[in-house]
Amino acid sequence: MQQNDSIITFDNVTKVYHLGGIDIPVLRGISCEIKKGEHVAIMGPSGSGKTTMLNIIGCLDRVTSGRYLFEGKDISSFDDDALSEVRQKKIGFIFQSYNLIPQLTVLENIEMPLFYQHLDERKTREKAMELAKMVGLGDRIKHKPSELSGGQQQRVAIARALMNNPLLILADEPTGNLDSVSGREIMKLLCELNEKGTTLIVVTHDAGVAKYARRIIRMLDGKIVDEN
Amino acid sequence: MKINFLHLIRIVRHGWKNIWLHRLRSLLTVLGIVFGVASVIAMLAIGEGASFEARKMIESLGSNNIIIRSVKLPADAKTQQASLLGVYGLTDRDMRKLETIPSVVRIIPAWEMEEDVWYYGKNISARVIGTLPEYQHALNLSIKTGRFFDYTDIQKSLPVAIIGSTVRTSLFPAEDPIGKSIKIRSSYFTIIGIAGEKVFAGASESFVAEDMNIAVYVPISTTKDFFGEYEVKRTTGGIRSWERNWVQYHRFVVQVSDTDKILATASLVSDILSQTHKKQDYQIIVPLELLRQAERTKRIFNIVLGSIAAISLIVGGIGIMNIMLAIVTERTKEIGIRRAVGARKRDIINQFLTESVILSASGGFIGIMLGILIPKAVTKFAGMMTIITPWSILLSFSISVAVGIGFGLYPARKAAELDPIQALRYE
């Protein structure tokens, strides 16, 4: 029963990077569980392994040892295509530096995830329009990302992350490049999504951002030091 | 299936957008392909034209024939001073001697003059050919209406004529020429037949490529009676504006019994003629040999243009590979983003492979345009016939697409194999 509404289960997960013959342990035995609909903040100093953990959760990276269950399924045996499909169908990413594609318009950036699902072009476009309006950029769809402010670009990124109706939104320091007003707007938007049922994991080292979350995981040197 | 096809169109559209964004760079990149494809088309067009020309030439000269033409040598200063009358060319004696060669079936002599042919007010400069009835079949002449002359006409030296199709259209645009009389010098000839149109293969008239459609055929006995064995030509410059030459026959058509014996016969003919003619005032044309020569020319063209094409295509391909590698590096972050939102390796390969194919295919397209112009210029300035076939366009376009795939695969693979995390971290 408990297994059923757990979306992420880490069981003694480690991650070691190899750089020029040297092993760099980044995650050193992490065990935790995140349930559907939760809003979790991951905090910790720079270099503590937050981004690495988020990348593993998001199926962009693999564990070195331990088990990672996504919706109860062990992901470690999945091949590259299967992992891509999990990202495509279930996950939405939001990055600190927005990561929009500069030569595409706002609308094209928002549509992009569905491009790989071979869906009807008109429906895709309608959905992207709807999301652009939802994040308050309905009048900027023809613009290039470079013509928008940081807060606006991050809102485009949120719209893009919602394109595939994800179960899980992963945001890596989403307000890190923003002023406090824009930061609050972005957090409000993310919290609204969480209230509608999307699981939300936000990496931050800003206590103001973390306080929106109902649960905070604190990391230090690749370990969880505090969890409430 | 339908969805996938639509998806392909979308990939192509996206790729085209990216290429168009950097159109100057793209254009410079594909120049190699452009010249490679243009060379392929030009090569095939020139080769095709050469063999068509050769085939038509053989057809009009007859593959089992050897043609001997009288050639007026440029008179040296002494002889020109000494006499007004030049003597040159083929004679009855030559004919009797050549007829003794066993492989020679028969020799058909012809007397030829460039003459103005008149019908009331209209006139045309035509080639008047006095010959024997066998000439028709030896040179595959067809008769559209009426008949060719026969031995009765020869015996009676009748003033009858068969006209070529160009002569017909310019003198008789609206009338039936049969039974009408045309005037050559001061004599009238009755038209008894019209020759069928013959494809004129040469880009310009030459010894070997002659326009048979401006010919007027008359019995050889009649030309002897009416015009004698003198030819009178206008000369350019000098005080004398007329030049008189004595020439018995302008041409022999030597029919050989067997194609295999043509070359041997030709060398016998050459031996015999060189014994009696002090100067080489004749030319031996072996149509079969012309065909071989045309094939040699074609082969040389193929080697030269083929090498240019191959080098250009390889250089072009390397250019595309180079730019695609640069593009992959330039768009590393984009690749990371696309992977993060769920693009599979295969999707990334498709994206970049499509871009390189669009690049090379656009180059191919420009190359085809250029490749159509080159043969036209060759025809205009070098006088060679060229034929652009649809399959040569198809072939060269396919080559350009193949180059795009071949040289685009490595960069596309490289893009797909990027680690998504590293790609996302790339600045």
Ligand SMILES: Nc1ncnc2c1ncn2[C@@H]1O[C@H](COP(=O)(O)OP(=O)(O)O)[C@@H](O)[C@H]1O
């Ligand atoms: N691809 C990588 N190769 C080598 N070392 C890495 C790589 N990614 C991260 N690291 C190292 O792992 C540690 C944790 O990085 P990261 O997860 O980005 O921390 P955080 O997001 O908490 O700042 C850092 O010391 C970093 O240098």
Ligand SMILES: [Mg+2]
């Ligand atoms: Mg980080």
